[in-house]
Amino acid sequence: MPESIWFRDDDRPRRPRLTRERIVTAAVALLDAEGVAGFSMRALAARLRAGTMSLYEYIRSKEDVFDLALDEVIGEIEPAEAGPWRELLVRQLTQSRQVMRRHPWVPALTATRPLLGPNAVARSRVFYSALADAGLSGATLVAAVGTLSSYVNGFVASENTWWDTVRTPEADAEIRGKVTRHLDDHVGELARHAQVDDGDFDAQFLLGLDLVLDGIATRLPPG
Amino acid sequence: MPESIWFRDDDRPRRPRLTRERIVTAAVALLDAEGVAGFSMRALAARLRAGTMSLYEYIRSKEDVFDLALDEVIGEIEPAEAGPWRELLVRQLTQSRQVMRRHPWVPALTATRPLLGPNAVARSRVFYSALADAGLSGATLVAAVGTLSSYVNGFVASENTWWDTVRTPEADAEIRGKVTRHLDDHVGELARHAQVDDGDFDAQFLLGLDLVLDGIATRLPPG
DNA sequence: CTTCGTTCCGTGCACTGTACGGAAAACCGT
DNA sequence: ACGGTTTTCCGTACAGTGCACGGAACGAAG
Numbered sequence: 035m036p037e038s039i040w041f042r043d044d045d046r047p048r049r050p051r052l053t054r055e056r057i058v059t060a061a062v063a064l065l066d067a068e069g070v071a072g073f074s075m076r077a078l079a080a081r082l083r084a085g086t087m088s089l090y091e092y093i094r095s096k097e098d099v100f101d102l103a104l105d106e107v108i109g110e111i112e113p114a115e116a117g118p119w120r121e122l123l124v125r126q127l128t129q130s131r132q133v134m135r136r137h138p139w140v141p142a143l144t145a146t147r148p149l150l151g152p153n154a155v156a157r158s159r160v161f162y163s164a165l166a167d168a169g170l171s172g173a174t175l176v177a178a179v180g181t182l183s184s185y186v187n188g189f190v191a192s193e194n195t196w197w198d199t200v201r202t203p204e205a206d207a208e209i210r211g212k213v214t215r216h217l218d219d220h221v222g223e224l225a226r227h228a229q230v231d232d233g234d235f236d237a238q239f240l241l242g243l244d245l246v247l248d249g250i251a252t253r254l255p256p257g
Numbered sequence: 258m259p260e261s262i263w264f265r266d267d268d269r270p271r272r273p274r275l276t277r278e279r280i281v282t283a284a285v286a287l288l289d290a291e292g293v294a295g296f297s298m299r300a301l302a303a304r305l306r307a308g309t310m311s312l313y314e315y316i317r318s319k320e321d322v323f324d325l326a327l328d329e330v331i332g333e334i335e336p337a338e339a340g341p342w343r344e345l346l347v348r349q350l351t352q353s354r355q356v357m358r359r360h361p362w363v364p365a366l367t368a369t370r371p372l373l374g375p376n377a378v379a380r381s382r383v384f385y386s387a388l389a390d391a392g393l394s395g396a397t398l399v400a401a402v403g404t405l406s407s408y409v410n411g412f413v414a415s416e417n418t419w420w421d422t423v424r425t426p427e428a429d430a431e432i433r434g435k436v437t438r439h440l441d442d443h444v445g446e447l448a449r450h451a452q453v454d455d456g457d458f459d460a461q462f463l464l465g466l467d468l469v470l471d472g473i474a475t476r477l478p479p480g
Numbered sequence: 481c482t483t484c485g486t487t488c489c490g491t492g493c494a495c496t497g498t499a500c501g502g503a504a505a506a507c508c509g510t
Numbered sequence: 511a512c513g514g515t516t517t518t519c520c521g522t523a524c525a526g527t528g529c530a531c532g533g534a535a536c537g538a539a540g
Contacts, residue, residue: 090529144368241400308521
């Protein structure tokens, strides 16, 4: 009795080789490995041992895949739960940065497309409600949230491009020196302590974040 | 006497049809008209009424063109001269935003590549010296500058993607409503005053900017 | 077994960036 | 005026892209 209920799996009456999930997972892996430039539908299909056009049963276009992959990795950010607004936001944003470092292609994509996926809006709500609880509302609330996410995005974007310029296959030290000298020549000693010098991005990140948070704090109602 | 000194132009003994400048100008125009996705070397060459491969006498790759076009439009930002640090920065950043609105492809490109062109570093120096004069230095100075440029980039990027989603050929109002409702459903009334509702980006921009500047102000030495 | 909807995918098309090598033109020394 | 060199121009070609189309293979239902 092979078709007995005990041997069937009614959760998935159809069991296609491909699924949207499998595609998205593979897309994230491919983007991690090759970057946006190295990403192609053919390479994605190859990774899944499938024909290229099979993918199009599950997604409408390459753009779709980008949107899905983006929301997928945004899902890796676990929403912070409770705590004072400031610590909560620091935790949340630190995690965001970690995710974007793990998936360096994220800032490039977020710059082009609106983030409307379920995970994105869920994370966004964390910011809104944290700051609303703290006492913000209206346009100020929107400005605060926007500023915070702009900050993470911008910071990690420049962090990534810095590693990219330095991590080029050859000439690790040579290029590093070249760029540093280039900047030194033109910006002068003002940027002496720029990331360029030491790559201490962790400290810089928290420093800038504190700055923004201080700005937000001035907008909070007294108490 | 056609070769008389009065009819010659000794400034340019060689006078090629193409020049790097002409290419860059055309590239900016093409990017303005078609966006990053619609930009191609063939289209660029066509705009210059030249063969595609002629371009490669003057630039090494498409990436080069992007870098040059980027620095070109950054040059449109006229460096603010004097004045109290805060007004100066507001002026400078407002101008940056205007330029990025005029050339909506800028945020997408800055997210990927380091800004090392002459105009970019010149503008960057304006920020550094303004804040240095105000009393910042070291890592705090770097953090402040980074935060400010992240803010403009991020703000305009989301501003642009918003216009893109809404300005889609068909269904101006329909899509607008769809997205608004989508966000309303998930983020709830917290974002009621989001850009989504009214598109009053100017006010929002200044609001967020003030927030960041307040944060910076807390780092200034007393006096 | 037939029918029908789903899944898979080979082929083809228009288009991309750019390597290569040759034609044409502009310059220079005689 | 003429040969040689260098600079400018670009046609062709190649490997790659996203995806439209239409057919094959398969599973479930009648």
